[in-house]
Amino acid sequence: MSHPDVALGGHHAPAMEPSPFAIPAIKLAMWLFIISDIMTFAACLVAYGFLRNATPNWPRPYHSSTIISVLVMTVILVTSSLIMLMAVRAARAGDRANAFRWTMVTLALGILFAILHVREWFGMIGQGVTLSTNPWGTGLFGGAYFSVTGMELLHVIAALIALLIIGLGYKSGRYGAAHVENCNLFWQFINIVWMFVVPLVYLMDIAS
């Protein structure tokens, strides 16, 4: 069959290639995006680890107040992940009201997480940590810290925007359950990345 025949369907049934992995194209696209984002985060975390390992006297600035704050942020994020699953279940059941409600609860928890994240940043800045300087004299610490946590925060903000758009769009009937499910995939991915950021950035450097 020639290319025009395939494009126009020719005299036969339209040529349709089966969906790879038997999942919708929109979901496959999200998985491919997540896989590519894994590379970005892996590169960032490895770069952080590289600098930390190669720098003598890497600072250990995190006191109990920071660790408690990070624990609270983790509980918020993991809880939001569970709630987002409830939104997906409601969306798949066609329950638009509940799907919207749970999506907005996830959004609220995400905003709370972002606020605590920014508060953590201000705490570090208040201690004199900038991209190039810090009170402990290890110049690379600030840049490494802000780049890894900033990457996470950037993803959280992007996901919050997506949650808002998809939530409102699903409520109005513009988007379907597949969009809510895709949004869930991205939100869960952020949660999973945080599972690595907490131990590698914060817990490895608790002040003794």
Added chain:
Amino acid sequence: MSTAGEQGGLGKYIVVYLCMLAVTGIEVAIAGSNPGGAHLLPIMLILAFAGALLGVLFFMGLAAEKRSLILFVAVFTLFVMATINYGWTDSFRVLMGVPYAK
């Protein structure tokens, strides 16, 4: 999330949720009791992978997908993780102050 996963209650997901929180709790307990310990990194990495695996399999619903997708994601991700960690070795060269390999 699969259709099969939806037919049951939320019980499985609540168990996963509690496990993920428990993993973080264990990490904090270990790191807090032994700050800067020599073997902290591998322990933290193992625990982080355990938590992440739970998240990917159940919260992202990969466990309920076709085997081919699970293999695709696993092989792709593990290959990237394994190869990117090759860069760590160079940090020891920097630490030892050796400018070039001899």
